[in-house]
Amino acid sequence: MTLPPHPGLAEGPVYLDYNATTPVDPRVAEAMAPHLTHFFGNPSSSHPYGSELRSALAAARAQVAALIGGRPEELVYTGSGSEADLLALRGAVLAAGRPHPHVITQATEHPAVLETCRALQRLHGARITILPVDRVGLVKPADLAEALTDDTVLVSVMAANNETGALQPVAELADLAHARGALFHCDAAQAAGKVPSTSRPWAWTSSPSSAAAVAGPVDHAGRDRDGGHTARRRNTVNRPSGTSPGRRPFTPPVPP
């Protein structure tokens, strides 16, 4: 099959939006191809059609774990980076079981984090502190130290900013949070595969990573498609970032 040249690559503008999405690396496409065209089956099935896929999934899981310095069994796949943020933030805050949990984040987080924090405030009585950033987009550890209280259950600060590329001092911030008994969440969607990962617990506990940001396809796993269910109410709790209409948060997958 011969594909037409991409209009943007011929005479169009130079593509500089790699933090929004990357082209699929030919090696990724090659690795995926047999599973799109040849191997089929349910990986949970005990027959050979299932076991082939089960092995492929286990190998992929091990590769992702190695990338972020975690253990395969600790990975939780989500449908998108937004959904991973939402799951981590809501899970950590609600599991704390406090009447008015305190959450600290910072001004330049992705909407997936900021809007989830707003929803936690609106729906669950959370108190949210949004730390400012300096002229190069960084949080000052001293500001975090001052904002932490005995009621702080979670601190969420991203590893790399999706617009400016600023790299937050997450190791230092995580130490401060942990010293006060708070959990630390790091949205590493723009860092995984680009910035060397450490094996600190926070780095792999809730690090969303979007395949589209690292030469893979826009995420699909487990996503509901928009529309098709006319009677369903749109879920404003689970749609924090607004990047796609519907009941679940994500950048629209292509192909759908």
Ligand SMILES: Cc1ncc(COP(=O)(O)O)c(C=O)c1O
């Ligand atoms: C830092 C960051 N967090 C979260 C997301 C959301 O990821 P997704 O589009 O997969 O929902 C993005 C998307 O670009 C991002 O850059």
